[in-house]
Amino acid sequence: MESSKESHSSHAHAEGEHHTLPFNVYLSVFATLIFLTIITVWVAQFNFGAFNGLVAMGIATLKAALVGMYFMHLKYDNKLYSVVLVGSVGFLILFWFFTYFDFITRISESSTL
Amino acid sequence: MLGFIFSSLFNLIFVNANASTYMPFQGTELSESIDSLYGFLIITSLISFVLLIGGMIWFAFKYKRRTDNDSTPNIHGNTALEFLWSFIPFVIFMIVFVWGIIIHKDMRNMPKDAFEIQVTGYQWGWKFDYKSGVQTNGEFAVPVGVPVKLIMKSDEVLHSFFIPAFRIKQDVVPGIYTSLWFNARTPGDYQVFCTEYCGTSHSNMLATLKVMAPNDFENWLIENSKVKDLPLAERGRLIIEKGTCVSCHNISNERKIGPGFAGLWGSNREFADGSSAVADENYIRESILYPAKKIVKGYANQMNAQNLSESELQAVIEYFKAQASSNESNKDTSMNLREQ
Amino acid sequence: MSSAVNRTQGEYAHHYDSAAHEFETSKFGVWLFMATEILMFGGLFVAYALFASRYPEIFEEGSTFLNWKYGAANTVILLFSSLTIALSVYFLQKNNTKAAALNLFITLLCAGGFMGIKFIEYSHKFHEHLYPGKYFSHETTVENLALYFSLYFSMTGLHGLHVLIGMGLITWILIRTLRGEFHSKYYTPVEGVALFWHLVDLVWIYLFPLLYLV
Amino acid sequence: MASAPGVNYLNESSGLWSWLTTLDHKRIGIMYMISVLSFFLIGGIFALLMRLELINAGKLFIEANTYNQFMTFHGAIMTFMVIIPGVPAFIGNFILPLQLGAKDVAFPRVNLLSWYCLMIGAIISFSSLIFGGADTGWTFYTPYSIDKAAGGTLLMVLGAFVMGFSSILTGLNFVATTHRLRAPGMTFFRMPLMVWALYSTAIIQIIATPVLGITLLLLALEKILGIGFFDPKLGGDPVLFQHFFWFYSHPAVYIMILPAMGIVSELITTFSKKQVFGYKAIAFSSVGIAAVSFFVWGHHMFVSGQSLWAAWLFSLITMLVGVPTAIKVFNWVATLYQGSIEFRSPMLYAFGFIFLFTIGGVTGIFLATLGTDVHFHDTYFVVAHFHYVMVGGTLMAIMGGIYYWLPKMFGRMYNEFLAQMTFVLIFLGFNVTFFPQFILGSMGMPRRYYNYLPEYESLNQISTFGSWMIGAGFFLALGVIIHSITRGEKAPDNPWGSKTLEWQTSSPPPHENFRETPVVTGGPYEFSS
Numbered sequence A: 001m002e003s004s005k006e007s008h009s010s011h012a013h014a015e016g017e018h019h020t021l022p023f024n025v026y027l028s029v030f031a032t033l034i035f036l037t038i039i040t041v042w043v044a045q046f047n048f049g050a051f052n053g054l055v056a057m058g059i060a061t062l063k064a065a066l067v068g069m070y071f072m073h074l075k076y077d078n079k080l081y082s083v084v085l086v087g088s089v090g091f092l093i094l095f096w097f098f099t100y101f102d103f104i105t106r107i108s109e110s111s112t113l
Numbered sequence B: 001m002l003g004f005i006f007s008s009l010f011n012l013i014f015v016n017a018n019a020s021t022y023m024p025f026q027g028t029e030l031s032e033s034i035d036s037l038y039g040f041l042i043i044t045s046l047i048s049f050v051l052l053i054g055g056m057i058w059f060a061f062k063y064k065r066r067t068d069n070d071s072t073p074n075i076h077g078n079t080a081l082e083f084l085w086s087f088i089p090f091v092i093f094m095i096v097f098v099w100g101i102i103i104h105k106d107m108r109n110m111p112k113d114a115f116e117i118q119v120t121g122y123q124w125g126w127k128f129d130y131k132s133g134v135q136t137n138g139e140f141a142v143p144v145g146v147p148v149k150l151i152m153k154s155d156e157v158l159h160s161f162f163i164p165a166f167r168i169k170q171d172v173v174p175g176i177y178t179s180l181w182f183n184a185r186t187p188g189d190y191q192v193f194c195t196e197y198c199g200t201s202h203s204n205m206l207a208t209l210k211v212m213a214p215n216d217f218e219n220w221l222i223e224n225s226k227v228k229d230l231p232l233a234e235r236g237r238l239i240i241e242k243g244t245c246v247s248c249h250n251i252s253n254e255r256k257i258g259p260g261f262a263g264l265w266g267s268n269r270e271f272a273d274g275s276s277a278v279a280d281e282n283y284i285r286e287s288i289l290y291p292a293k294k295i296v297k298g299y300a301n302q303m304n305a306q307n308l309s310e311s312e313l314q315a316v317i318e319y320f321k322a323q324a325s326s327n328e329s330n331k332d333t334s335m336n337l338r339e340q
Numbered sequence C: 001m002s003s004a005v006n007r008t009q010g011e012y013a014h015h016y017d018s019a020a021h022e023f024e025t026s027k028f029g030v031w032l033f034m035a036t037e038i039l040m041f042g043g044l045f046v047a048y049a050l051f052a053s054r055y056p057e058i059f060e061e062g063s064t065f066l067n068w069k070y071g072a073a074n075t076v077i078l079l080f081s082s083l084t085i086a087l088s089v090y091f092l093q094k095n096n097t098k099a100a101a102l103n104l105f106i107t108l109l110c111a112g113g114f115m116g117i118k119f120i121e122y123s124h125k126f127h128e129h130l131y132p133g134k135y136f137s138h139e140t141t142v143e144n145l146a147l148y149f150s151l152y153f154s155m156t157g158l159h160g161l162h163v164l165i166g167m168g169l170i171t172w173i174l175i176r177t178l179r180g181e182f183h184s185k186y187y188t189p190v191e192g193v194a195l196f197w198h199l200v201d202l203v204w205i206y207l208f209p210l211l212y213l214v
Numbered sequence D: 001m002a003s004a005p006g007v008n009y010l011n012e013s014s015g016l017w018s019w020l021t022t023l024d025h026k027r028i029g030i031m032y033m034i035s036v037l038s039f040f041l042i043g044g045i046f047a048l049l050m051r052l053e054l055i056n057a058g059k060l061f062i063e064a065n066t067y068n069q070f071m072t073f074h075g076a077i078m079t080f081m082v083i084i085p086g087v088p089a090f091i092g093n094f095i096l097p098l099q100l101g102a103k104d105v106a107f108p109r110v111n112l113l114s115w116y117c118l119m120i121g122a123i124i125s126f127s128s129l130i131f132g133g134a135d136t137g138w139t140f141y142t143p144y145s146i147d148k149a150a151g152g153t154l155l156m157v158l159g160a161f162v163m164g165f166s167s168i169l170t171g172l173n174f175v176a177t178t179h180r181l182r183a184p185g186m187t188f189f190r191m192p193l194m195v196w197a198l199y200s201t202a203i204i205q206i207i208a209t210p211v212l213g214i215t216l217l218l219l220a221l222e223k224i225l226g227i228g229f230f231d232p233k234l235g236g237d238p239v240l241f242q243h244f245f246w247f248y249s250h251p252a253v254y255i256m257i258l259p260a261m262g263i264v265s266e267l268i269t270t271f272s273k274k275q276v277f278g279y280k281a282i283a284f285s286s287v288g289i290a291a292v293s294f295f296v297w298g299h300h301m302f303v304s305g306q307s308l309w310a311a312w313l314f315s316l317i318t319m320l321v322g323v324p325t326a327i328k329v330f331n332w333v334a335t336l337y338q339g340s341i342e343f344r345s346p347m348l349y350a351f352g353f354i355f356l357f358t359i360g361g362v363t364g365i366f367l368a369t370l371g372t373d374v375h376f377h378d379t380y381f382v383v384a385h386f387h388y389v390m391v392g393g394t395l396m397a398i399m400g401g402i403y404y405w406l407p408k409m410f411g412r413m414y415n416e417f418l419a420q421m422t423f424v425l426i427f428l429g430f431n432v433t434f435f436p437q438f439i440l441g442s443m444g445m446p447r448r449y450y451n452y453l454p455e456y457e458s459l460n461q462i463s464t465f466g467s468w469m470i471g472a473g474f475f476l477a478l479g480v481i482i483h484s485i486t487r488g489e490k491a492p493d494n495p496w497g498s499k500t501l502e503w504q505t506s507s508p509p510p511h512e513n514f515r516e517t518p519v520v521t522g523g524p525y526e527f528s529s
Ligand code: HEA
Pocket: B044, B045, B048, B049, B052, B089, B092, B093, D139, D253, D254, D256, D257, D299, D300, D318, D319, D321, D322, D325, D326, D329, D357, D358, D360, D361, D362, D364, D365, D367, D368, D369, D373, D376, D377, D378, D382, D385, D386, D389, D390, D393, D394
């Protein structure tokens, strides 16, 4: 059947051939991930007060980004996939934000007094 | 034909457009300001509706298809119009939004020196506790012209306290206290509804608010605390009739959600599991405090444990007793009771 | 009909233009599915964050019952399995079916190891009566501590369920790989399962510090 | 594999099995049609019984408990089984690939799976009737739903959970299809507005529905294990449940209305034979509504005990959603200007949609306004609002869409006169049923009330009377549809003179939709060139 690519191929630069990363990239990403895991555990001994969670989440996000970019090939793939990933996380953060906003202001702003 | 339908509907809407027609009585100042916001909303909506639907109907008939190959202009849009009909609604929306939060702020800002009443919602009724120790059920009174604050709680499920005439409503949430305030300006009886679904008798979870002149209110308080001086059986009758019991039971022997009360005392009760017992003090006590233990034959296990105090229990039991003896001596008493 | 598609001949389902078109579309589908997974798990993370802000004390107390060493070990195991499944895709792209199968097999072993450690952890908790919610019966002075274990069990439970599903999927593609159904021109299911497995890993990357290291 | 002439998706194979295992989006669409309309019938019967009971204050023929169950089943069936799958999964399934010039949806097997999810979920939900039914209302509010509710509530929750997957899978399929399977030349801005609407809907389905999934899962765990997230006795927070629930369920109301708006865009242009006014405005407003709709959910919770500031924020954002909606409505009316308007039944339904949806929409603004919502919340005003948007809006569009696409689906025409009569009955009956409910709400009558004060009686009687009219209208419509499918006249390929792709193939279409892949060279509504 006749088929033209005008619309589908507009954003699929890699169609027909797949991007492959060099073997070493996988290994070094893995090494970095392990290193970051050690950092996570090490850093948990210190008390940064309110920043404890932030630091832990920061490192976790770094790790997640590495997995996403290299293991899941986001860095070389169609950008649409990154949009899907980042978009869904974005909506999640907003879901948390609005609910949290209610949680922290509920006592102070809805006083029975 | 269609035009006729549309226009008659139009009339219906127009006639009903008077903001104060269908809103309940305006029992507070706040309810007046809410009604004016409501009026503004109705008028702006009506204007938009008339423009829009009027335009639609007009176009529909004006540009009715004449021939099968009518040609139509190729209009793609118009930015100025697009702007206009997003901007104007936007402005209207912002006006009502700001107006709305101004009112809402008044509604939620509790007055400092208000007369406080503790409210408990339970399945299915409302209890009111006054600072003086007066306790009522299903009915409460406040003085006119005084800011009143309700502190509300529930032990089991969500309820919601709604006084239509005051346009105020607040959910009663287990685990937190919520509050409401109002300043009633006209004496009279006002309806209270439960507006958060709470099970079988949600629609019977009503209460009456009595707004009274200060003097009457004082009397009411005294009267209600005097209940303690009434004869036991009389107090029992009050508890049953003013409480929630009558939402499920009849004073007569007619069945409602639960069995009727007439002739209960001393009779032999048969239960769903085949056992039976005589209705004595302990049976009645158990039926009220632990209703699930013995289920009367032919009924469902729908009664919730009623938390009556020891003295209230005594009074209720005494009432059943008295009812039975008056039944023997004079059949008319129970008839009288039924009518009350 | 698509059931009759012969992949070794480079064929593709009838409604696509080319095998590459099908591959990219399927991958997009998997990514959209990832989004739903993120929001589903996300609900639990939101609940976690909210309760952590309301009752910080139960999280401090609760995490002392968890042994971070188990958590760390599982982190390393999952990261390694993520590597191996990524490598299995790599080897398929290079038409090295044997290496791909080996890597899938290692991934499966890691997943098993992960579940093994989880099993040990869970049985410790049950032993100490650290059950979720209303069944919680551990002696403690911290009020609402049960809530922490509700979170712990529902988060790791849902994650564990995903690991189990992942194991099923990996077994499925391992068998197909061994049968030689995949090659550099067609490995869509492997790519999809790999993405899913990476997501399972991603979730754990967050769970580990949140539960074990607060 | 181009089929021979005369062979179409309906007759290319036969037998129940060939339907139950089909991968053809059109057949799956028809299966959805049958299931959704049957569920609609069941939900409608619950409604009629409910209205009958409400004809007088006090008891007529059912107990309070039975009423509450009817109310719950009516709400749950109508939302989860009728209106959410109604437009996307039924009409969308049939139409989306056709309008895109694709041979099928991206993942046909997933498409079939989603139908099975709906059916399994529905069976689980209905089986709750055997275990004592469910009586929480469709909103499952805690703590009532945790331990006080009727015995079958858990099954209802699990059923809704499974049906959620159906919705997710449909959404996933549609996004992938729209992105990847457009015919050559079909750029995003040449897509029919129906496709834009379905696409925006699908995004909501993908993002919001998983949160419903986890919410219902947690509720089920709460019931089984008592995990305590939503139970104040264990330190949980009942208001949190409402946040979780409405984070899905508000966007869900746009899952209901957006594709309906897509249908209306198609109907208005076709039957005025005119280029749509403000194509981009309508298209972008769909996407805009989809995005903003996620952050308004707190308007269902103004009196729930949520914080004052949260209430303000949600009220503000809710107002913002009204703007793109207004844009659409005005653009449709502007499209009529200088058109060549034909009063066929689908067009009557489109008019009905605009009329009723506008009423529903503006009363939505009444509810979004803080001061007034406190009075209207959980009264019949809300009931009237959402029936105006859901029945007056979405169902009108579905009815219009059914008549419009029936010739394409079955290759047969319907009886125009009777179809117009269904419109008259439904439109009039609808207003008689639900307009009095606005008044009842203003007067303060709470919703989910089995019993009410005597002063509400006359309006309730009018409403019940109206429900018979609307019921008669839908039954007549069912008759018209069945008659059309079995005995209707043969339909031409393009009876309405539409320009979108589904009309460029035969009626009914062949297995792969088009005998030759269409090549698109212009917009979807170029009537005048
Ligand atoms: C199809 C479904 C659908 C749709 C489209 C909508 C649309 C809207 N809804 Fe509705 N809503 C429901 C279904 C829907 N709703 C349901 C099911 C419930 C109850 C759930 C339950 O509790 O069981 C509910 C409840 C509900 C509430 C909670 C009420 C309460 O419980 O107290 C609120 C409050 O803000 C609200 C607001 C709105 C608004 C602002 C819109 C807007 O999107 C409407 C925008 C449209 C217009 C405004 C019309 C067009 C514009 C113009 C013509 C411009 C001019 C207009 C003006 C100047 C006013 N809705």
